Amino acid sequence: MSTIIYTRTDEAPLLATYSLKPIIEAFAGAAGIDVETRDISLAGRIIALFPERLTPEQQQPDDLAELGAMATTPEANIIKLPNISASVPQLKAAIAELQAQGYDIPAYPEAPGSDEEREARARYDTVKGSAVNPVLREGNSDRRAPEAVKNYARSSPHSMGTWNSDSRTRVATMDGRDFAANEKSVVLEAADTLSIRHVAEDGTQTVLKDAVPVLAGEVVDATFMDVAALETFLAEQIRAATDDDVLLSLHLKATMMKVSDPIIFGHAVRTFFADVFARYGEQLASAGLSANDGLGGILSGLDALGDDAAQVRAAFEERLAQLPRLYMVNSDKGISNLHVPSDVIIDASMPAVIRNGGKAWGPEGEEDDTLAVIPDSSYAGVYQAVIEDCRAHGAYDPTTMGSVPNVGLMAKKAEEYGSHDKTFEIAAAGTVQVVDAAGQVLLEHQVAAGDIWRACQTKDEPIRDWVKLAVTRARATGDPAIFWLDEARAHDAVLITKVRSYLGEHDTEGLDLRIMSPVEATRVSVERIREGKDTISVTGNVLRDYNTDLFPILEVGTSAKMLSVVPLMNGGGLFETGAGGSAPKHVQQLQQENYLRWDSLGEFLALAESLRHLAEREGNHRATVLGDALDAATERVLTEGRSPARRLGQIDNRGSHFFLALYWAQALAEQAADAELAQRFEPVAATLAAQQEQITAELMAVQGSPVDLGGYFHPDDELAFAAMRPSATFNAVIDALRG
Structure with missing residues (x-):
């Protein structure tokens, strides 16, 4: 049986999963596809840290580690929803909630004073910040607005504020x-193990990081903020x-x-x-x-x-x-x-x-x-x-503006500035050095107490794959592709040399490929946007993060509507459900009013790509039929106004899931590529259509009252399923299809 891994994450995407995943399981099962869950939520990752302190019933495996290993295999097919990138206040709140639920986990040690507290702090540090994405992203990023989304934005434009020429913003x-000005970069000629040390003004040496493995051709940067x-x-x-x-x-x-x-x-x-x-x-x-x-x-x-x-x-x-x-x-x-x-x-x-x-x-x-x-x-x-x-x-016009899709360098933790164990708040004045195994100083900075010093790594294989993906997208679209690299920055100067070299490995005849500083690239891209033209931004990891919010929010109203595909370097696929975070305010509204305005459009788009990837890799014809029908259903959800509204009295996330299921079943029943599949979904489509009024009434009847989920970071599954599947009529149809 074919398998798709659907991730359990946090906040609004998690709540939506309680409603949407049973629908996905029901439809995918008809094509012999099993949809499994792996828990990479903040609460789940915390629980996995302390198995020795928990009862067998409370213990959870380290699903993130499992998925990280899976992402290096050709069989990987992972749908990754947005998760909490935990700040310390969020981490503390999640710990407190789990403790209140009876989990014997330690408090977060702000200033560890014992070996036990230092050990707890070290474990908790592994789940802070953007801890999930670097583990799963064993490929580079291809993010773009699907045609259906772009067409909808043109026909039903989102609101844009008015810009005045005298704006003081x-x-x-x-x-x-700062970090940009102080950056230094080096390329390693051979594999090595580096170390990072601080040399105080009196000559005292302190090892900040004792082992940093590097590969031949790897780029290592260091910088600091004064x-x-x-x-x-x-x-x-x-x-x-x-x-x-x-x-x-x-x-x-x-x-x-x-x-x-x-x-x-x-x-x-x-x-x-x-x-x-x-x-x-x-x-x-x-x-x-x-x-x-x-x-x-x-x-x-x-x-x-x-x-x-x-x-x-x-x-x-x-x-x-x-x-x-x-x-x-x-x-x-x-x-x-x-x-x-x-x-x-x-x-x-x-x-x-x-x-x-x-x-x-x-x-x-x-x-x-x-x-x-x-x-x-x-x-x-x-x-x-x-x-x-x-x-x-003036403001951009969503009805005419072009697009800025992105090819982002992120594989194998590329350029994860600040998200790792190579960032330090300097304790005393002196010098921070990056040293190779032979004791040679590769990079160094004079620093003062309190300065923020950091290093990052970018392996050569991901850079080569990034260039290949950029050429592939430029060839597929015919659009210009601009590498956003500034020759005045140390890291970018190194990448420019590599990019020029690796472009020589591809047929670039007839392609418009450029290298420009980020500011110059922005100016060209927005000029072309106003002309209704598309321009591919080819960027490093941090700019990937920024650009895939900036331009989609202007173009289509939200970054959550982006198609986000990560072709994994070993042949698997990671399908992210768009940017946009995990929407804590949406959860608060559900708790207060039993109304969830989270839009699962990103999940719909990712699932369709996941199905197509599975079909191509495993020759599963029905997965192709399912994916094409899902795209047709998704476009109807958009064009017929079935996306979640913002306020009570209209359909919310659960209602949009019902209409997706209705349209998906209708598309399958009407397709001619697989008669048996069409026959299977014909009665489902008929039943859902006949019961539409009753189902929507049941979904809307619960709105307006507070709802108890049994937890914010770690909701009670039974309570959450009850809240997110309030239509007994709809549930009966879906559960019967699930078998």
Whole structure:
């Protein structure tokens, strides 16, 4: 029997899975396809860390490790839904929930003081941030808007804000002494094992990382951010936002850059509240309250200060009331840009500002221009270039604009800046060195206490595969493909040499292949967008993350509607369900109103590609029929307005799943490629059509009341299934088809 692995993840995608996966199982089973589940949720990964502390009933296998091994095999066929890239506050909340459910797991040790706490901290560190994707991504990324999605955006355009030529929205970024400016890069001639060490000014050596295996041809980079320069820069932006009377917004990636960006975030919190930390910093630290966790974490923990709590809270509130006004995550609840490090993620927040005419939300619920602070200058210019284009030419028109699909370098943990164990907050002034096995210093930087130093690796095989994928997409589409590489940056300069070499391995006759800096590439791409033309962006890993949110949000309204295929280098397939995160606000709405507005369109698109991959690899003709019929059903969901609405009284995620099943069954019943399959689904289609009114009534009848899921990070399966499958009539049809 053929097998597809469907991942259990977190928040809204997890809740949608309770409704959608039974439908997938029912339809796939008709083609002899088994749909299995693997749990890579944050809660599941935490539980797998501590088997020795749990009862046999509570224990879970390490499904992520299993899938990581599977991704290196030709048989892999994995559908990967969005998961939580956990910040420390999220991790702590998940731990607390599991403890309340009876799981004997340790608390997260903020400052480990014993071997047991250090061991627990080391285990927890493996699930922080973007811990899932690097394990599964054994191939490079091909992300694009499917034709049906693009056509729908043209015929039913999403709202776009109005840009004015006098908009004061702009990007502020460091002009030196940051990660971009300090970068150094080297290519390894032979396989080796490197180490990273810190040499203090008195000659004391401390090993920061004792073994970094590398392969021949591998690119190794190192860089650091000067935090004294960072703090000066942040203070300047606070003054600038005050002088310009615009909102101050900080845009980071505290999930993917799980070590560096929370530290940068902490510097922003301390700089904004400098007077408060000058007066009460010692008390806050003694209570375990860290600026890196955000203002929200500090305010929620102030009771630990006892009698001083009220005056410290008043000091924070007094500063918040002063200019500059902060960009707000939720102005009604007083949640600012500085409350939680994972609340404002650059690849989602900057496109949202641009789509909204350069406007962000202020503390009184007002819309206003914003000074968008992006400390590291590596890719800040991309957003500034789009802002300048919009200021000059107005908002983009979804009915006519072109597209910017992406080919992204990410295989084998390529360029995972900040998401790994090679990022350090430097304890003392000195030198950080990358050293080979023979003791030769390959890279080094002079650093001060508190500086943020990091290294990353990019193996040669993924680079070669990335170039091949770019040529393949350019040949398939006839569109220009631009490698977004800046020869002024050390890492990019090395990649440019490799790209030029590997392009020589392919037939590029007649193809428009270019190498341009990210800012230049952005300008060309947005100019072509306005002409209705498509331009393939061929980027490194971080820009892949940014671009596959930026352009889709402008083009089709959301990055969740992107087709995201990862052709695994050993022949398997990984099918991601689009970007867009795991939508915590959607879960809150379900809990309060029993209404889930998560759109599973990404899951529909990924499943169709997964079925086609399976058909090609295993010769399963019926998988092709299923995939084609699913695409037809998906297009009907879009064109007939069956996607989830935002508010009560209309169909939500569960309703869209019913209509997908109806249209899918109808498409199968009407197709001529497989008479037996058509005969099987004909009565299903007829039954669902006849019972449409009853089923939709049952689905909508539950709306409006709170629902208990038994947990947020780790819901009770029985309660969640009941909440997400409320139509007994629909369930009977699907369960009968499942057999």
